[in-house]
Amino acid sequence: xxxxxxxxxxxxxxxxxxxxxxxxxxxxxxxxxxxxxxxxxxxxxxxxxxxxxxxxxxxxxxxxxxxxxxxxxxxxxxxxxxxxxxxxxxxxxxxxxxxxxxxxxxxxxxxxxxxxxxxxxxxxxxxxxxxxxxxxxxxxxxxxxxxxxxxxxxxxxxxxxxxxxxxxxxxx
Amino acid sequence: xxxxxxxxxxxxxxxxxxxxxxxxxxxxxxxxxxxxxxxxxxxxxxxxxxxxxxxxxxxxxxxxxxxxxxxxxxxxxxxxxxxxxxxxxxxxxxxxxxxxxxxxxxxxxxxxxxxxxxxxxxxxxxxxxxxxxxxxxxxxxxxxxxxxxxxxxxxxxxxxxxxxxxxxxxxxxxxxxxxxxxxxxxxxxxxxxxxxxxxxxxxxxxxxxxxxxxxxxxxxxxxxxxxxxxxxxxxxxxxxxxxxxxxxxxxxxxxxxxxxxxxxxxxxxxxxxxxxxxxxxxxxxxxxxxxxxxxxxxxxxxxxxxxxxxxxxxxxxxxxxxxxxxxxxxxxxxxxxxxxxxxxxxxxxxxxxxxxxxxxxxxxxxxxxxxxxxxxxxxxxxxxxxxxxxxxxxxxxxxxxxxxxxxxxxxxxxxxxxxxxxxxxxxxxxxxxxxxxxxxxxxxxxxxxxxxxxxxxxxxxxxxxxxxxxxxxxxxxxxxxxxxxxxxxxxxxxxxxxxxx
Numbered sequence: 001x002x003x004x005x006x007x008x009x010x011x012x013x014x015x016x017x018x019x020x021x022x023x024x025x026x027x028x029x030x031x032x033x034x035x036x037x038x039x040x041x042x043x044x045x046x047x048x049x050x051x052x053x054x055x056x057x058x059x060x061x062x063x064x065x066x067x068x069x070x071x072x073x074x075x076x077x078x079x080x081x082x083x084x085x086x087x088x089x090x091x092x093x094x095x096x097x098x099x100x101x102x103x104x105x106x107x108x109x110x111x112x113x114x115x116x117x118x119x120x121x122x123x124x125x126x127x128x129x130x131x132x133x134x135x136x137x138x139x140x141x142x143x144x145x146x147x148x149x150x151x152x153x154x155x156x157x158x159x160x161x162x163x164x165x166x167x168x169x170x171x172x
Numbered sequence: 173x174x175x176x177x178x179x180x181x182x183x184x185x186x187x188x189x190x191x192x193x194x195x196x197x198x199x200x201x202x203x204x205x206x207x208x209x210x211x212x213x214x215x216x217x218x219x220x221x222x223x224x225x226x227x228x229x230x231x232x233x234x235x236x237x238x239x240x241x242x243x244x245x246x247x248x249x250x251x252x253x254x255x256x257x258x259x260x261x262x263x264x265x266x267x268x269x270x271x272x273x274x275x276x277x278x279x280x281x282x283x284x285x286x287x288x289x290x291x292x293x294x295x296x297x298x299x300x301x302x303x304x305x306x307x308x309x310x311x312x313x314x315x316x317x318x319x320x321x322x323x324x325x326x327x328x329x330x331x332x333x334x335x336x337x338x339x340x341x342x343x344x345x346x347x348x349x350x351x352x353x354x355x356x357x358x359x360x361x362x363x364x365x366x367x368x369x370x371x372x373x374x375x376x377x378x379x380x381x382x383x384x385x386x387x388x389x390x391x392x393x394x395x396x397x398x399x400x401x402x403x404x405x406x407x408x409x410x411x412x413x414x415x416x417x418x419x420x421x422x423x424x425x426x427x428x429x430x431x432x433x434x435x436x437x438x439x440x441x442x443x444x445x446x447x448x449x450x451x452x453x454x455x456x457x458x459x460x461x462x463x464x465x466x467x468x469x470x471x472x473x474x475x476x477x478x479x480x481x482x483x484x485x486x487x488x489x490x491x492x493x494x495x496x497x498x499x500x501x502x503x504x505x506x507x508x509x510x511x512x513x514x515x516x517x518x519x520x521x522x523x524x525x526x527x528x529x530x531x532x533x534x535x536x537x538x539x540x541x542x543x544x545x546x547x548x549x550x551x552x553x554x555x556x557x558x559x560x561x562x563x564x565x566x567x568x569x570x571x572x573x574x575x576x577x578x579x580x581x582x583x584x585x586x587x588x589x590x591x592x593x594x595x596x597x598x599x600x601x602x603x604x605x606x607x608x609x610x611x612x613x614x615x616x617x618x619x620x621x622x623x624x625x626x627x628x629x630x631x632x633x634x635x636x637x638x639x640x641x642x643x644x645x646x647x648x649x650x651x652x653x654x655x656x657x658x659x660x661x662x663x664x665x666x667x668x669x670x671x672x673x
Contacts, residue, residue, distance in 0.1 A: 022346070035357075039628075057342045100570075120565055143570070
């Protein structure tokens with residue numbers, strides 16, 4: 001038996017989650033409604049194939065993990081992957097992405113993108129607040145301007161777009 | 173009309189002032205994004221896809237071809253000066269190139285990479301123009317069962333030959349196939365794996381999947397391993413140009429690299445790193461300066477860089493002629509081309525002849541523009557490497573989210589990107605490659621269509637899948653490819669044991 005370290009445990013959980021995914025695909029395939037129209041190969045067939053394939057691969061992965069063959073992230077030296085993930089940096093980063101998702105439509109692109117840019121820079125250790133706020137805002141305004149005005153790609157308007165008089169005219 | 177006439181017509185379509193401007197913009201953006209550390213060609217193209225959404229097809233294709241070559245070239249600059257190759261194809265370049273930069277010969281390394289990429293791109297695009305229509309003509313005779321075999325072959329080789337572990341490649345492939353299943357079935361409209369979510373019934377947007385795994389996943393991974401140490405960018409001292417001796421030592425590796433890279437792109441052998449490794453070891457064997465290898469031999473940059481670029485052009489042959497992408501970059505090109513309602517495949521050269529020849533002409537133009545814009549501007553590109561890491565990641569994240577949103581103007585895609593970005597982090601963390609996933613998402617639905625057509629043709633007799641010459645040949649080759657290394661190892665292992673005794 002291998003020694004159960006954090007790395008082994010983490011990967012075992014990943015492998016089990018993957019097995020669960022495979023089983024779920026199979027469950028979805030077996031409970032699929034019957035097609036109203038006749039087809040020689042029903043949509044079930046392909047889903048079953050993929051479900052069985054995934055389950056099979058998941059079992060192979062579990063065997064690998066149990067034999068101590070852990071995955072090593074590309075570009076890292078052996079042993080480096082065992083480092084504990086930096087939860088704090090990750091949390092700030094993920095929160096910055098979530099802010100974008102929540103704020104984009106109600107507050108407009110410039111507000112959402114500035115906050116995300118600032119948040120990610122903060123997560124990665126930047127502490128020059130004034131400079132960062134300025135750069136985040138300029139970045140967001142430039143991107144908004146190039147995409148919305150230059151390339152005519154839709155981006156939601158909001159607080160700053162109205163303040164700056166950039167918002168598109170409401171039609172009708 | 174002969175193909176040459178069609179190509180000339182393609183050139184006359186492509187060479188308008190407006191198109192050239194888009195081409196220049198594409199070269200500029202492609203190099204810009206490609207130089208940024210951590211962004212390989214595949215992600216560069218995915219990130220720049222929204223830029224082409226509102227441009228007319230011809231201009232967009234030209235821009236794309238330029239982005240394609242620009243991103244390829246930008247990646248090599250990063251690996252020479254920073255020693256953190258953004259993608260597998262540049263790993264070898266960084267071995268010798270980074271050593272050259274350390275010895276104060278960064279300029280020569282960058283120039284031989286640029287010229288080598290240009291020469292390889294030029295020759296490979298000529299070969300592409302000749303090979304793709306011929307292959308497409310052959311492909312018209314391929315039956316659905318043959319297609320199924322081809323795709324299964326691509327899945328198996330890309331899934332098992334890439335990366336360090338076969339099982340992990342297959343994990344990636346199956347997740348990709350599952351993503352491809354989501355949504356209403358093309359034939360019967362029955363929803364699979366969509367959890368009653370309205371947006372999911374249209375299927376998962378491939379570009380969102382790519383951005384999540386290549387951009388967000390990567391940034392989350394960097395965050396998880398955040399240690400406050402900065403990169404060391406090597407300076408480009410002295411002259412940028414290479415001298416006569418460098419040139420004399422470079423031109424043969426360029427040509428050999430092209431000869432190795434292009435054919436390996438056509439067969440779905442999986443991964444652009446294999447031809448670069450082969451080129452590297454070939455140059456090492458043939459070189460008169462063997463002692464310099466490992467300490468900055470120019471042949472070790474010239475050959476693999478040419479092989480890398482020729483390989484990228486070679487990959488376009490099965491992409492255009494069969495609709496079969498065999499690398500992540502090609503897969504994204506496929507999505508981009510489909511966005512203009514053009515379906516790559518055997519019919520492409522008949523249905524969309526003007527457009528496809530414009531694309532091929534654009535590749536020539538993009539390749540040339542790249543040389544014109546890159547060599548003089550090399551010092552500006554290098555400045556990009558000095559962008560602080562926190563701004564770089566902030567930019568990648570924000571831009572990735574923009575790309576995910578603007579495809580459908582939907583926050584569903586953003587929420588999806590958030591979740592998939594985290595899965596992408598887990599993939600990175602556990603050493604699971606991304607390319608098989610991308611192929612699975614894109615080719616999964618394609619193989620299902622062909623599979624159904626094959627079985628419908630035979631009225632439900634599944635043995636049609638292995639009947640006919642082509643499927644038989646492909647499956648036999650596949651078995652050989654998959655099990656030959658294991659057999660070799662077994663034989664070698666026994667021989668090794670014998671020796672030790």
